Amino acid sequence: MTDPKDKNPLYRGPGQTRDDARGPRPPRRDDRQGPRMPNRAERAAPRGNEPDRQEEMRPAKPKEFRIYGLNACVAAFKKRPESVRKLWLLESRIPKLQELLAFCVKNRIGYNVVENEDLEKLTGSAHHEGVCLALLPQQELNLSQWLMNAPAGGCLLLWLDGVGNPHNLGAIMRSAAHFGVQAILLPKASALSHSGAASRVAEGGAEHVPLIRLGRTDNAIAQLASAGFTLVSTVVRGGNDVFRSALPARCVMVMGAEQTGVDSELIAASRLRVEVPGTGQVESLNVSAAAAVLLAEWRRQNGAT
Numbered sequence: 001m002t003d004p005k006d007k008n009p010l011y012r013g014p015g016q017t018r019d020d021a022r023g024p025r026p027p028r029r030d031d032r033q034g035p036r037m038p039n040r041a042e043r044a045a046p047r048g049n050e051p052d053r054q055e056e057m058r059p060a061k062p063k064e065f066r067i068y069g070l071n072a073c074v075a076a077f078k079k080r081p082e083s084v085r086k087l088w089l090l091e092s093r094i095p096k097l098q099e100l101l102a103f104c105v106k107n108r109i110g111y112n113v114v115e116n117e118d119l120e121k122l123t124g125s126a127h128h129e130g131v132c133l134a135l136l137p138q139q140e141l142n143l144s145q146w147l148m149n150a151p152a153g154g155c156l157l158l159w160l161d162g163v164g165n166p167h168n169l170g171a172i173m174r175s176a177a178h179f180g181v182q183a184i185l186l187p188k189a190s191a192l193s194h195s196g197a198a199s200r201v202a203e204g205g206a207e208h209v210p211l212i213r214l215g216r217t218d219n220a221i222a223q224l225a226s227a228g229f230t231l232v233s234t235v236v237r238g239g240n241d242v243f244r245s246a247l248p249a250r251c252v253m254v255m256g257a258e259q260t261g262v263d264s265e266l267i268a269a270s271r272l273r274v275e276v277p278g279t280g281q282v283e284s285l286n287v288s289a290a291a292a293v294l295l296a297e298w299r300r301q302n303g304a305t
Contacts, residue, residue, distance in 0.1 A: 065137055067199040067206075068119070068128040070096065075204030076135055077103070086134040087111035088122055093130040123196055138194055138206075140213045143220055146183060147227050154249040154302045156295065157229065159185040161266055162257035163287055164192065170201025171288035172255075177205030179295040185212050185220070185252070221269045224252055231270040233262045234294060236284045239275035247272075247298045255291055258284065 064085050067076060070093070077084060077100050087104055089097055091113050104111045119128045158181050163169065169192050176184060186192055192211075199206045214220045221231065230248040233239075234255055254270065256262035267273065276285060276293050285293070 063137065064134045065194070065196065066123060066132055066134050067194075067196045068123040068125065068132040069200030069203070070129045070131055071203040072199040072206065073097075073131045073133045074100070075207045076133060076199070079207040080135075080138070083136040083138075084109055084133060085136065088114050088119060088132045090114065090116060090119065090130040097131065125197065125200070127200060129200070132196075138210070140186075140193070140211050141183075143185070143212055143214055143223055146210070146212050147223060150227060151182065155229070155251075156181050156298055156302075157183050157185055157224075157252045158291065158295070159231075159252050159254040159266070160190070160192065161187060161254055161262050162190075162260050163255060164190070164257065166192065166195050166198040167201050168286070168288045169195075170198035170206070172291045173198065173202040173209050174205040175288065175292040175295055177202070177208040179292075179299045181209055181295060183210045183212050185214055187214055187217070217263075217265055221266075230272070231266065232272045232274060233267045233270035234290065235261065235267070235273050235275050237275065239273040241277050242274040242294060242297050243277070245272060245274050247274075247301050249302050251298060251302075253291075253294055253298065255287055255294075258287055 067073060074097075081103060084100075084103070086109065087097075087100065089101075089111070094101065094113070101111060103109070114122075119130070119132055120126055122128075122132050156179075158172065158176055160169070160172070163172075173184065175181075192198075194206060194211065224231070227250075229250045229252050231252045231254055232247060234253065248271075254262050254266050274294070276290055278285070284290070
């Protein structure tokens with residue numbers, strides 16, 4: 001009897017594949033002609049740990065942050081409504097936030113009526129005042145950018161050297177907005193920035209006083225001097241009575257941390273050192289309280305900006 005495999009070379013027995021029946025597969029054209037060249041898609045793809053250049057070139061998405069407090073949220077909405085991303089509020093706040101709610105509905109921005117406990121978790125504070133906003137952050141300028149459009153004539157800047165408490169920053173921003181400070185200068189290494197806590201304490205002032213992030217201290221001093229500004233350092237002891245000193249019209253008031261004071265490099269670059277006189281029964285004022293006194297005296301001498 002004839003074996004079926006003799007008649008059909010493609011016959012497959014049990015457990016035998018089609019390729020087994022045919023015999024060894026002839027080498028592909030690529031195998032005969034050497035290594036295959038990568039195609040266009042493969043050449044464009046990153047290899048190993050090589051970074052994706054398209055990912056590098058893509059701008060980073062601005063990170064949202066949350067502010068809370070009634071005046072802070074209303075001021076942010078009035079000043080830059082395009083930055084609003086989400087709203088949380090207590091039911092009791094609906095009557096005072098009708099305009100903001102209508103804006104959210106019209107622009108399909110999410111909002112939630114929540115309980116007090118929810119707001120405390122969202123804000124990390126019991127002082128949320130019934131409302132919280134998710135916002136895009138305000139852009140921090142650098143000194144060169146700001147000086148290009150700096151106002152002529154009288155102008156007051158506030159340099160915070162070593163100040164690290166966001167509640168102090170908020171109180172200072174509130175006073176700065178009230179007395180017409182044009183900008184607050186922050187050292188490069190400072191951890192201070194716009195935050196929920198600072199914005200709440202500022203009571204809306206954070207929206208009216210820009211923050212400028214400085215580079216090297218010596219460069220910043222030189223740039224300010226070239227623009228006609230005079231540095232005035234505040235000290236606890238050994239300074240001139242601020243109420244008996246002539247404060248320059250183009251002034252950079254330098255405030256230091258309560259424990260360490262103003263850096264020696266800044267004191268050396270300052271034309272004037274001033275202090276707020278008192279009874280001596282306490283060592284000094286809180287930095288935010290001292291700032292309010294100093295800014296008020298500058299405004300009294302130099303008029304409104």
